[in-house]
Structure formats: structure tokens, C-alpha cells
Amino acid sequence: MTARRERRTKVWGFVNQKGGVGKTTLAVNHAAELARRGRRVLLIDGDSQGSALDWQAQRARMELAAIIAVVGFPRDTIHHEVEQHRGDYDDIVIDAPGRAESVARAVIVASDVVIIPVQPSPYDIWASGEVLALLEQSRVFRPELVAAWVINRRIVNTAIGRDIKSQLEGHGPRLLDATIAQRVIFSEAAARGLAVYEADPGSVADSEIQALTTELEAITNG
Numbered sequence: 001m002t003a004r005r006e007r008r009t010k011v012w013g014f015v016n017q018k019g020g021v022g023k024t025t026l027a028v029n030h031a032a033e034l035a036r037r038g039r040r041v042l043l044i045d046g047d048s049q050g051s052a053l054d055w056q057a058q059r060a061r062m063e064l065a066a067i068i069a070v071v072g073f074p075r076d077t078i079h080h081e082v083e084q085h086r087g088d089y090d091d092i093v094i095d096a097p098g099r100a101e102s103v104a105r106a107v108i109v110a111s112d113v114v115i116i117p118v119q120p121s122p123y124d125i126w127a128s129g130e131v132l133a134l135l136e137q138s139r140v141f142r143p144e145l146v147a148a149w150v151i152n153r154r155i156v157n158t159a160i161g162r163d164i165k166s167q168l169e170g171h172g173p174r175l176l177d178a179t180i181a182q183r184v185i186f187s188e189a190a191a192r193g194l195a196v197y198e199a200d201p202g203s204v205a206d207s208e209i210q211a212l213t214t215e216l217e218a219i220t221n222g
């Protein structure tokens with residue numbers, strides 16, 4: 001039997017009730033990167049804003065082939081929806097909504113790995129208590145859940161302050177080594193319905209997403 005057949009569907013949830021931290025951007029690019037690695041990927045848009053669905057629709061408008069499947073399911077029964085699709089895909093990536101806490105909770109329950117994008121600003125760190133509280137509640141049902149912070153929109157050539165690192169690391173989820181910098185290519189690519197690796201192959205942004213996906217796979221396989 002091949003390794004691929006043995007691998008069970010992995011569910012990745014991008015969660016943070018704080019708005020605009022990069023849940024959709026990272027969910028779309030992680031999903032696309034998994035597909036680039038030869039996997040069958042479903043992206044579930046759990047946000048009624050429908051940004052991931054808009055991204056897929058933009059691809060269609062641009063007459064680009066779909067690289068992943070995208071469905072919208074912005075409801076607090078999303079964990080049941082995930083079960084319907086397990087087996088049909090190698091990976092299911094969920095883009096959680098900003099405010100709708102009941103949906104975010106269901107995304108956490110559905111996920112094998114919860115990724116929490118956070119911007120390296122004190123405001124985002126202070127606001128992270130909300131997502132930590134949700135994770136804590138979900139641990140009752142999912143003691144094996146893996147959760148990780150990923151710093152997004154890091155300012156290029158700026159070290160992440162030791163205080164920010166220590167504040168994040170002191171709170172349950174691990175802090176990923178991979179970080180994503182503030183780069184205009186992320187919004188430019190999205191506007192064209194592209195993953196960053198399609199918009200600018202070999203770019204630093206492409207390498208950052210590759211490093212993110214590689215590290216996430218390593219922590220779940222290790």
C-alpha cells in the first residue's frame with residue numbers, strides 16, 4: 001500500500017475571532033500548497049462573508065482551472081459537514097469566521113490542527129484571550145487537538161519582539177517557526193483568484209507558505 005493511501009484525511013482549521021488577521025489568506029494558500037503537493041483538497045468557507053468562495057469564483061471568471069474544491073458552510077454544524085466529506089479528500093481546510101463564535105467553536109471541534117493567525121501587535125495579542133478560551137472549552141471534547149499560533153503580516157526586516165514571542169508561547173498553542181511577512185502579493189494574488197505560488201512562483205511569499213505547510217505537516221506527522 002502506498003503512503004498516500006494510508007494517510008487519513010487531515011482537517012486544518014484557521015481560527016481567530018479577531019477580524020482581519022489573515023485566516024482566509026492563509027487558509028487559501030495552505031490549501032493551494034497542499035494541492036500543489038498532489039493532494040485532493042477541500043476548502044470549507046465557514047464565514048458568511050464568503051471570501052474563500054469569492055476567491056474560487058474569481059478563478060472561474062479568469063477562466064482558471066480549480067486547484068481545490070471550495071464549498072460554503074457558515075453554520076455551527078460545520079463539524080458534521082466535515083464528516084460528510086472525510087474520505088473524499090486527503091485534506092480539508094476550514095476558514096473560520098471572525099465574529100460568529102458558535103461557528104468558530106464547531107470549526108475547532110472539527111479540526112485535527114487549529115492554526116491561529118496573529119499579527120505581531122499588542123492589540124492582537126491582547127485580543128487572543130477569546131480564541132484561547134474557545135480552545136480551552138474544546139479541549140474537553142478534543143484533548144488531542146493540536147493548536148499553533150502563526151505570525152502573519154510581520155514587517156520585513158523586523159525581528160519579532162521577544163515579549164510578543166513569550167506572550168504567545170506562554171499560552172498553550174505552540175508558536176510556529178514559520179512566519180508570513182506583510183507583502184502586497186498576498187492581496188494582489190487574491191484579487192486575481194490565485195494562490196501566491198501561481199501569482200509569483202519562487203517568490204519569498206511562495207517560500208513562506210511552503211515553509212508554513214511543511215512545518216504544519218511535520219508537527220502532525222511527528
Ligand SMILES: Nc1ncnc2c1ncn2[C@@H]1O[C@H](COP(=O)(O)OP(=O)(O)OP(=O)(O)O)[C@@H](O)[C@H]1O
Nearest residue numbers: 019020021022023024025098153181182183186187
Ligand atoms: N501577509 C499579508 N500581507 C499583506 N496583506 C495581507 C497579508 N495577510 C492578509 N492580508 C490582507 O489583509 C486583509 C485581511 O486578511 P484576511 O481576509 O485573510 O483576514 P481574515 O482573518 O480572514 O479576516 P476576517 O476576520 O474578516 O475573515 C486582506 O485584505 C488580505 O489581503
Ligand SMILES: [Mg+2]
Nearest residue numbers: 023024047051
Ligand atoms: Mg476571512
